[in-house]
Amino acid sequence: MSLDLILRIGTKLILPFILLFALYVQFHGEYGPGGGFQAGVITAGMVILFAITFGLRAAKRIAPQALVERMVPLGVLIFAGTGVLGLLLGHNYLDYGPLAHDPAHGRVLGIFLVEAGVLVTVSGTMTALFYAFAERGR
Amino acid sequence: MTTVLPHLPALQVVIPLLGAVLCALLRRPAPAFGLALAVSWLMPVIAAALLWQVIQGGPISYHMGGWAPPWGIEYRVDLLNGFVLLLVAAVGAAIMPFAWHSVGFEIDEGRRAWFYCMYLLCLAGLLGIAITGDAFNAFVFLEISSLSSYVLIALGRDRRALLASFQYLVMGTIGATFYVIGVGFLYLLTGSLNMVDIAQRLGPAWAEHPRAIVAALAFVSAGVGLKLALFPLHVWLPNAYAHAPSWVTVFLSATATKVAIYLLIRFYFSIFGVAIAFDTLPIAQIVIALSIAAMVIASLIAVFESDVKRMLAYSSVAQIGYITLGIGLANQAGLTGGLVHVFNHAVMKAALFLAIGAVFYRAGTVNLAELSGIGRKMPVTLAVFTIAGFGLVGTPGTAGFISKWYLALGALDQGWWVLVLVIVGSSLIAMVYVGRVLEIAWLREPTPAIARASDPPLPMLLPILLLGAATIYFGIDTQWSAGIAEASAQALLGGLR
Amino acid sequence: MQAFRLVVEYYNYFVTIFLMVAGLYVVIARGNMIKKLVGLAIFQTSVYLLYITPGKILGGTAPILDPAFKVYSNPLPHVLILTAIVVGVATLALGLALVARINEAYGSIEEDETFERDREA
Numbered sequence: 001m002s003l004d005l006i007l008r009i010g011t012k013l014i015l016p017f018i019l020l021f022a023l024y025v026q027f028h029g030e031y032g033p034g035g036g037f038q039a040g041v042i043t044a045g046m047v048i049l050f051a052i053t054f055g056l057r058a059a060k061r062i063a064p065q066a067l068v069e070r071m072v073p074l075g076v077l078i079f080a081g082t083g084v085l086g087l088l089l090g091h092n093y094l095d096y097g098p099l100a101h102d103p104a105h106g107r108v109l110g111i112f113l114v115e116a117g118v119l120v121t122v123s124g125t126m127t128a129l130f131y132a133f134a135e136r137g138r
Numbered sequence: 139m140t141t142v143l144p145h146l147p148a149l150q151v152v153i154p155l156l157g158a159v160l161c162a163l164l165r166r167p168a169p170a171f172g173l174a175l176a177v178s179w180l181m182p183v184i185a186a187a188l189l190w191q192v193i194q195g196g197p198i199s200y201h202m203g204g205w206a207p208p209w210g211i212e213y214r215v216d217l218l219n220g221f222v223l224l225l226v227a228a229v230g231a232a233i234m235p236f237a238w239h240s241v242g243f244e245i246d247e248g249r250r251a252w253f254y255c256m257y258l259l260c261l262a263g264l265l266g267i268a269i270t271g272d273a274f275n276a277f278v279f280l281e282i283s284s285l286s287s288y289v290l291i292a293l294g295r296d297r298r299a300l301l302a303s304f305q306y307l308v309m310g311t312i313g314a315t316f317y318v319i320g321v322g323f324l325y326l327l328t329g330s331l332n333m334v335d336i337a338q339r340l341g342p343a344w345a346e347h348p349r350a351i352v353a354a355l356a357f358v359s360a361g362v363g364l365k366l367a368l369f370p371l372h373v374w375l376p377n378a379y380a381h382a383p384s385w386v387t388v389f390l391s392a393t394a395t396k397v398a399i400y401l402l403i404r405f406y407f408s409i410f411g412v413a414i415a416f417d418t419l420p421i422a423q424i425v426i427a428l429s430i431a432a433m434v435i436a437s438l439i440a441v442f443e444s445d446v447k448r449m450l451a452y453s454s455v456a457q458i459g460y461i462t463l464g465i466g467l468a469n470q471a472g473l474t475g476g477l478v479h480v481f482n483h484a485v486m487k488a489a490l491f492l493a494i495g496a497v498f499y500r501a502g503t504v505n506l507a508e509l510s511g512i513g514r515k516m517p518v519t520l521a522v523f524t525i526a527g528f529g530l531v532g533t534p535g536t537a538g539f540i541s542k543w544y545l546a547l548g549a550l551d552q553g554w555w556v557l558v559l560v561i562v563g564s565s566l567i568a569m570v571y572v573g574r575v576l577e578i579a580w581l582r583e584p585t586p587a588i589a590r591a592s593d594p595p596l597p598m599l600l601p602i603l604l605l606g607a608a609t610i611y612f613g614i615d616t617q618w619s620a621g622i623a624e625a626s627a628q629a630l631l632g633g634l635r
Numbered sequence: 636m637q638a639f640r641l642v643v644e645y646y647n648y649f650v651t652i653f654l655m656v657a658g659l660y661v662v663i664a665r666g667n668m669i670k671k672l673v674g675l676a677i678f679q680t681s682v683y684l685l686y687i688t689p690g691k692i693l694g695g696t697a698p699i700l701d702p703a704f705k706v707y708s709n710p711l712p713h714v715l716i717l718t719a720i721v722v723g724v725a726t727l728a729l730g731l732a733l734v735a736r737i738n739e740a741y742g743s744i745e746e747d748e749t750f751e752r753d754r755e756a
Contacts, residue, residue: 037721073162073255080156086203090141093148094203129728136735274715281722285729292733297740301749304733308662308671311726315679318719319655322685325712 011053018046029115036115040122047127056134068127075121079114086110143187147200147213150184150223151266151279153177158258167250171238174254178234181227181261189220189622199271207271208332214271218477218626222268222400225481229392229488230261232604233385235597236492240385243499245293253293257389260286264397273321273409274331276401277314280365283397284310287390291382302377309374313364320357323350324409337409344414355415358405366398368425368462369432372455379451384495387447391454392488396480399461403477406465407630416468425466430560432459437567441574446494446504449571450487453530456564457483463557464545470627472548477623479541482529482612486537489526489605493519496598500591506575511584513576515591518599520579522606527572529609532565537612540620647688654681666746668737672730679723686712686719 022042029035051059086095096110097103142149157177161170191198192215200213215223237257245253263283270276288310292303325331327350328339344351360371367375375395379387406415415421433456440452461483464476496519497512498504513520529536542561549557593599612619642649654677661674690712698710734744741749 070163070165073159076159077156077163080152080159083203084152084156087145087148087152092201092204093145093152097204132732133735136739274718278718278722281726285722285725288729288733292736297737298753300733300737300740301753304668304730304737307726307730307733308675311675311730312659312662312678314722315682318682319685322682325686326689331715 007053011049015046015050018042018049022046026115026119036118037122039115040119040124041126043119043123044126044130047123048130051130051134056131060131063127065128065131068124068131071120071124072128073121075117075119075124077117078120079117082110082113082117143191144200146184146188146191147198147215147269148202150181150188150227150269151213151262153180153184154258154262154265158255158262161251161255161258165251167242167247167254170251170254171241174237174258175234177258178227178231178261181265182224182231185220185224185227185265188215189217189224191215192217192220208330208335211275212271212332212334213269214334215269216626217622217629218403219268219400221477221481221622221626222397223265225484226261226264226268226393226397229484230389233388233392233488233492233601236388236495236601237385239595239598240495240499241383244295244383244385249293253290256286256289257386259283260290260389260394264393267397268400271333272331273324273333273336274318277318277321280314280317280398280401283394284314284365287386287394290386290390291378293386294381294383296381298377299381302374302381306374306378309364309371313361313371316357316361316364318361320354320359320361323354323357327351327354333404333409337411340410340414351410351414352419355405355410355419355421359402359421362398362402362405366395366402366462367455367458369428369436369455369459372432372436372458375455376448376451379454380445380448384447384491384498387451388488388491388495391451391491392484395454395458396484399458399465399480402462403465403630407468407473412468412631422466422468425462426557429459429463429466430557432456433463433560433564434567437564437571440571441567443571444506446497446506446509446575447491449506449575450490450494453568453571454483454487456568457487457530459564460541460545460561463561464548467545467548467552468631469548469551470624470631471544471551473627473630474620474624475541475544475546475548477626478544478616478620481619481623482537482541482609485605485608485612486526486529489522489602489609490530492598492602492605493523493526496594496602497591499594499598501588503587506578508585508587509575510578510582511580512588512591513579514584515588516593518593519602522602523579524576525606526609527576529613531568531572535610535613537609537619539613540616544620647684651681651684651688654678654684668734668744668746669731671746672727672734675730676723676727679719679726683716683719683723686716 022039025034025042026036026039047059047063050062083094086098087093089098091098097106099106099109154177157173161173164170164173188198197214197216201207202211202213241250241253260283263279263286266279267276267283270279288303288307291306292300324336327343327347328336330336330339340351364371379391382390406421436452436455436459440449440456443449443452461476461479464472464479467473494504497509497516500516501509501512525536529538532538532542542565546558546561658674658678658681662671662678665671665674690709692706692708695706695708696704698707737749738744741752743749
């Protein structure tokens with residue numbers, strides 16, 4: 001596999017900015033357009049771009065398949081677990097109010113945790129899908 | 139106990155959901171099975187507690203996230219869906235021990251943990267459809283259960299399982315999309331997604347926009363009709379049931395279509411109400427005509443099937459016809475018959491498919507021609523198959539008789555004695571296809587191919603015996619099955635308003 | 636003139652119905668499974684439009700409370716459709732995965748050819 005110089009350097013240059021942008025979208029999600037879904041897809045896009053330029057094996061070194069496949073349920077666990085936290089604190093399921101002293105703060109914290117869970121699941125799912133399809137037909 | 143009790147509606151759905159996630163994290167078959175078993179056995183306890191609360195103190199309302207309805211999502215348990223919840227949970231719990239050997243036989247080691255994950259996800263979806271009081275939330279749960287059941291079906295060993303799953307995916311998605319279009323119309327008309335709230339606002343809306351309500355009703359009927367395999371929309375069902383892994387067929391036949399039927403009943407009787415759906419619009423005539431077609435045509439097709447699983451699948455389409463007949467009759471006895479048949483058919487079909495699953499486990503085939511004399515090799519299994527088969531026919535003393543009795547009463551109440559003849563005629567056809575299997579299984583000499591078959595190990599045998607016993611029990615003691623169905627029918631015909 | 640007004644006023648609904656019928660037609664009329672999935676996706680997309688359209692209130696702004704504004708668009712349809720989009724994507728992904736497996740098992744993704752191969756076998 002011969003690697004084009006511009007592609008290789010260009011990819012390496014752009015990767016950190018993709019991740020940075022993903023994090024921006026993630027943390028901006030409560031106030032404006034953005035959130036876990038978009039950030040998750042952008043993060044997965046980073047891995048996929050890396051895999052396209054440097055090959056699947058190199059991508060699996062930085063994002064191992066086992067990790068990616070575990071990220072999918074892990075994220076769901078995080079955001080379903082956030083709902084259970086409300087339950088454990090004596091309120092209804094998905095009630096984030098009791099997570100902090102002020103219910104409004106609690107809700108912000110709850111949404112933050114849920115978005116984090118979404119980020120983990122979506123980026124994991126997208127990468128796992130890419131791995132699964134890229135391996136087909138070999 | 140007092141701290142857990144108010145949160146049972148949420149736990150009913152959240153526990154299987156978390157169980158599914160943990161199964162995916164465990165990734166090894168044995169712990170995943172243990173978890174699935176624990177969750178499955180916990181579910182009927184919760185469902186029974188809910189139903190008990192409803193019987194004691196009327197409908198329960200649970201506000202997700204503390205947001206009051208109609209703005210927030212409400213989980214609402216009344217007699218009808220308490221009954222459905224208990225049915226789904228109890229069937230899941232009863233058949234779970236069967237899964238270990240059956241799934242071990244039919245599914246690759248690496249996929250078993252995912253299998254249990256998908257099963258729990260499907261369970262969570264089905265329980266969610268039954269428990270939610272929000273029309274759009276029901277769509278989300280419908281898709282959760284459907285997507286996981288596509289995966290479960292595609293895990294069948296035959297490559298035709300893939301085709302069956304794809305066919306089901308296309309038709310199921312069309313069905314779910316139709317449903318969501320119908321709900322969209324209702325939302326535009328009433329500005330609400332809460333089922334109770336929609337029901338209250340539909341009456342005034344009928345005066346202004348009757349055409350839009352008819353469109354909503356049509357879309358919901360067609361969409362849910364696809365999911366419950368109402369005749370001519372049943373095409374996906376025989377293939378899906380025939381090629382899915384044995385245990386999946388048991389689970390889906392006993393629960394998935396039943397929950398879709400619940401949704402249809404909920405929309406017809408609680409949301410649109412008898413006044414709109416039955417008094418003004420010809421829903422009854424349409425549903426009864428399709429039901430009769432299902433009862434006769436699907437039964438006839440079943441007679442000519444050579445694959446026992448496929449035969450039973452067509453029989454399911456016919457039996458769903460009985461249930462929808464009860465819905466179409468829309469009177470006390472008829473609706474009771476339909477509801478009690480939801481329960482009885484789930485029990486009997488689960489017993490039949492379990493027995494056939496055990497046959498496949500031992501003999502490696504479900505082709506009728508290769509099963510001659512199997513009854514002498516697997517006497518206990520086939521004895522239960524015989525009992526449940528008689529139940530399907532509607533022999534007195536089995537659960538099937540009770541449902542048909544109520545349906546016939548309902549038909550007579552409407553003065554349609556021809557319907558009684560159709561019910562009897564369809565039962566006679568059922569006798570033919572059940573009789574074919576029984577004749578080959580009991581009366582013929584065993585072939586060398588099945589010489590080494592014997593009754594399955596105890597974890598598989600116990601669920602079969604349990605459901606066989608239930609077929610007889612609910613044919614004699616009808617206090618629980620028909621009693622609750624009767625009370626729900628009464629409440630439904632009275633309407634939510 | 637009357638007809639023109641109708642088309643302009645209900646422009647979005649005309650598009651919705653066109654997409655709905657076109658998508659459903661593709662699902663029914665095409666034997667190629669990928670095309671079927673494309674049709675299915677178009678069909679689902681039409682529903683997104685059906686929900687989103689009435690959510691927009693003329694002259695309304697984004698539903699973020701601010702003393703300067705009185706009229707807001709309805710945010711609920713967007714939330715619902717966000718969920719529906721996720722469901723649609725999951726369905727599409729699962730469908731494509733199934734088609735990939737079918738292609739490996741049968742060597743074809745034409746519906747009639749796969750049926751034929753089963754009949755031969």
